[in-house]
Amino acid sequence: MQYKDYSPEQLSAELEALRQDFENIKAKGLKLNMARGVPSPDQLELSVSMLDILHGETDCTAEDGTDCRNYGVMDGIPECKRMMASMLGVSPEMVMTGGNSSLNMMFDTISCFMTKPVVAGMPAWGLIPDRKFLCPVPGYDRHFGVTEYFDFEMIPVPMDENGPDMDMVEELVKDPSVKGMWCVPKYSNPSGISYSDEVVRRIAALQPAAKDFRVMWDNAYCIHDLVEDGDQILNIFEECEKTGNIDLPIAFCSTSKITFPGSGVAAMAASENNMKVIKNKYKYQTIGYDKLNMLRHVRFFGNYEGMMEHMRKHAQVLAPRFEIVLNKLAGQLEEYGVVRYNRPRGGYFVCVDVMDGTAKRVVELCKEAGVNLTGAGATYPYGVDPHDSNIRIAPSFPSLENLSSAMDVFCICARLAAVEKLTA
């Protein structure tokens, strides 16, 4: 029976019972973390042999003759550009491989356009006092952090199972001070949904009032399937080619969740016009990124197919963790009508909506019981979830046993917060 159908007496009894359950789990003194999309040690072990690839006797020459140990090559060695281009679904000419972090490349891109116009003759974004950015919600807190840092007004755009509400996006881009939009098109962080073909086509067909409107296409989970027949999304560059909008998207990816977070290789892809502005920054910013690490990655994987093979090993480690989360949610929360969630087919998160007005309380209770979750509201600009219902669960890091314990805690806390609210 759902809590909303409980009588006051039943609710009162339930509250008592849950409070006792909560005290019992608190007494266990757990210390568990489901806060961030961090690979588990089991996943890191999949890549440790990459550290053997380059050694003291290795020839570190790239295919174009570059000594990867020395200076030079601003946009990456050819074989690495080619591999990352396959990930991004573009030709290598459109790619720049960078340092260890696609977040860093995204930050640098926004930072670039803050002081230099991406469209010649227009003012740089920093000169537009009421600059705005579209933020599909729930979304990635670090994206919102970047646009908040650069003082954009962030406009939340609700997501459904097909992606962002495109009616709303099409309306909002009529404002010339709306300069861009964050997108995680595949296995979106945190909702796990992949953009439908229609959504991708409508994004590609946007006619923003601002000629310097750009779509930040963070394809972070482009090959991060949990199932054999992973989601397929349309290629944004191909769609934009058709609509004459090739300058609209700037795409990003990295190997952070493929090899080692923090020691991976990041890449971006953009049209010739965009890349000209971006590379004109990079040529002052650096002589070149870590070519030895690029070479290490290419020789470890061999090619893009090798990378895809490697991802199947990640899926084997991750899938059972997602199963635990989903089974716990189904088994312990569904009957009370206090939870909605999706079943992601890839990515790093299970996106849960607890009863409206209880997300903050659930996260607080979990913390008290030793389970660390992403802060409630973190998936919304300025940390403001209007329904106070969304919680991002990151199942990747804990062991299966710990994850199971953590989910038990979560389910009790979700129920307790709901009953507290209903009896308040």
Added chain:
Amino acid sequence: MQYKDYSPEQLSAELEALRQDFENIKAKGLKLNMARGVPSPDQLELSVSMLDILHGETDCTAEDGTDCRNYGVMDGIPECKRMMASMLGVSPEMVMTGGNSSLNMMFDTISCFMTKPVVAGMPAWGLIPDRKFLCPVPGYDRHFGVTEYFDFEMIPVPMDENGPDMDMVEELVKDPSVKGMWCVPKYSNPSGISYSDEVVRRIAALQPAAKDFRVMWDNAYCIHDLVEDGDQILNIFEECEKTGNIDLPIAFCSTSKITFPGSGVAAMAASENNMKVIKNKYKYQTIGYDKLNMLRHVRFFGNYEGMMEHMRKHAQVLAPRFEIVLNKLAGQLEEYGVVRYNRPRGGYFVCVDVMDGTAKRVVELCKEAGVNLTGAGATYPYGVDPHDSNIRIAPSFPSLENLSSAMDVFCICARLAAVEKLTA
């Protein structure tokens, strides 16, 4: 006899002879490069065993328990911060270790202050239309590139054997739109001179009209001695502590010319106030830099003393190259009175002044004869050397034999350009 004392007939005969010499060397079809401060393969070999440090079986745990293979630690693992702090002569709390490039950290620092004020309440540099930066000359072209990219008016400040002309600097900083100054205080690029104690003290004592004036202290060659008793410069932070000016300097260094250019570790040091502003940017820009590479470096060197020991091996490779350059200049050019140069005790360059008005021509002639030099003027803001005399020679990369040939070319070209000018 100096060319200026030659009779017209003697000059004419000399011109003929030099033209013949030039044609002869041109016919050799050389392809040599003395353009950039790039370590030679012999130097890279000194560090190849660093690639063996981390392998598939290695425990990659930092001393604070961080798994260096995973996400996290924005400002660097403690043991790496400590080692880089020793290089920079500061306490580890003042240090942030970053990616592979100190140039990137310098760019990011200026970029940060362009959109966010370094002193709370003041406008960000980007809002000052007539912003200016002091550029000791001759200086590092990539420094000037960064401030040119961000549209600073660059004001050249002549250097002498003690460092920048401090009378001029003290006068210029009375202008509140002068926001900073580039410094390479030890074995300056390209002049090779190290700042005298008086110069460092006068920098530390500056009272700029702009409270947000910052000294970019690029200590790129801080342990890059060519001789046993290398230059010693005063510690800028200690001097600024004495003058109550601790927020003035921001210091940078890297292991690019210690291990592998492009795969080294960069670091910066700054006061608490400055670091607060800078880290408030980094926390949005990245989750953390490559900790495995930091760990690799720390375990390779053991500690700062190990790094110093390693630098003595570099000196053994580099010193003979500098000897060749200096011997050629002394033996082939001094008698004609068409060259001035210093004898650097460290760093990567020999800074040569050829006869006024001939530097561009010398570089052009060298190129024609197959020897690539740094562009004449590159050592000045906007590429404008008022005397057209300064040429930066980078002896590190070529083999001893090639360097010797390249210097023969250089000397003939310097003489030819001088005689051309005297007979024009």
